Amino acid sequence: MTANGFARFGTDYVGKQADIDELNTYNDLPAGSSTSLLEPPETTSTKLSDATYRGRFMHGKVEEYEATLAAYRLAYDGKSNNHVRALMDCRTHATLQRDSVSGDVMVFGDSCRDRYCPMCCAQKSAYAKDQAELYIKTLKSPRFLTLTLRNNESDLKTQVSFLQQSFSKLRTRAYWKKNVSGGIWFLEVKRGKGSGLWHPHLHILLDGEYMEQKRLSELWEQVTFGSPILYITRISNLDNAALYVSKYSAKPAIIKNMPVEDGAEMINALFRKRLCGTFGTAKAVTLTPPKVETENEWDYIGHYDDIVEKAKTNSAARAVLVAYNAYEPLSLQAYEDFTGHPAGFVSKMSEPKRVDRQLYLDFYH
Numbered sequence: 001m002t003a004n005g006f007a008r009f010g011t012d013y014v015g016k017q018a019d020i021d022e023l024n025t026y027n028d029l030p031a032g033s034s035t036s037l038l039e040p041p042e043t044t045s046t047k048l049s050d051a052t053y054r055g056r057f058m059h060g061k062v063e064e065y066e067a068t069l070a071a072y073r074l075a076y077d078g079k080s081n082n083h084v085r086a087l088m089d090c091r092t093h094a095t096l097q098r099d100s101v102s103g104d105v106m107v108f109g110d111s112c113r114d115r116y117c118p119m120c121c122a123q124k125s126a127y128a129k130d131q132a133e134l135y136i137k138t139l140k141s142p143r144f145l146t147l148t149l150r151n152n153e154s155d156l157k158t159q160v161s162f163l164q165q166s167f168s169k170l171r172t173r174a175y176w177k178k179n180v181s182g183g184i185w186f187l188e189v190k191r192g193k194g195s196g197l198w199h200p201h202l203h204i205l206l207d208g209e210y211m212e213q214k215r216l217s218e219l220w221e222q223v224t225f226g227s228p229i230l231y232i233t234r235i236s237n238l239d240n241a242a243l244y245v246s247k248y249s250a251k252p253a254i255i256k257n258m259p260v261e262d263g264a265e266m267i268n269a270l271f272r273k274r275l276c277g278t279f280g281t282a283k284a285v286t287l288t289p290p291k292v293e294t295e296n297e298w299d300y301i302g303h304y305d306d307i308v309e310k311a312k313t314n315s316a317a318r319a320v321l322v323a324y325n326a327y328e329p330l331s332l333q334a335y336e337d338f339t340g341h342p343a344g345f346v347s348k349m350s351e352p353k354r355v356d357r358q359l360y361l362d363f364y365h
């Protein structure tokens, strides 16, 4: 197993070992001193001992989450829509389960995978960074290329379509084909600081040979009918390249930094448009975490949020949390101590009925 705390809770997740130590050391409290087990408070925190499962992913992202909901509501004219429901439901039904052979504890639950969900985007970005790192290590001289269009008053949808078409055209040109063997591209959307006009960019991590900026710029001007501006730089620090990928793979813009009308316009303009892609030697790089299937036998332990709440007064619950967070197997005895019955005893009947899809969220294992 990979001991990678970031994989589970995104890049905001720090202090994992200290949290585990805390869980291991504090004393049992008298029963009844905790709050209701039925409705654990949605505390956003990275601490193991006090946050709901969703709350841990939501930590530091509440503003972006609220802004995204508002933009979706406006984009859909205030009507209730599936995106709003998906975001509100994301990661609310997580359960912990124990591998009946290895004793590993995993989380099963539903994530919305919406393209603007801040929780899913953070996880996607951490995944894309890891995938890109493997690719970047294989490159001799990676480069960054930024492609833009000259200021124009077209709406965002028109500009993004034109930018993407022009990029496809550029890739058919002989000079490009001779010097570029592959890459990963990302769309970024912003408004020009001075002009206030929409200004989409393509950020591209390139695998290839040296290209003259002037020559490339002429080609770009030809395919865009008049936009000569581009930036190309050689990457000397490979870590920066991976950070670049993680930054741009999250989403095309931070919605909380724009007026809600712009957020709604962006959502509509980019509907069914690709936000990132790979080509050539990067074709095999995946930027979105795959849904992981498991054929192992799993014993249901409990709802994640209930276990966190119980752990405030109950050492058996704390043992479950520690095993999960420290990537250590949970012994049969510890399983029994918490659930009150032996492993293998639990039937599907004891799983919460409201969970109609059980997706495996710990895709890093």
Ligand SMILES: [Zn+2]
Residues within 6 Å of the ligand: 086, 087, 090, 091, 111, 112, 113, 114, 117, 118, 119, 120, 121
């Ligand atoms: Zn989500």
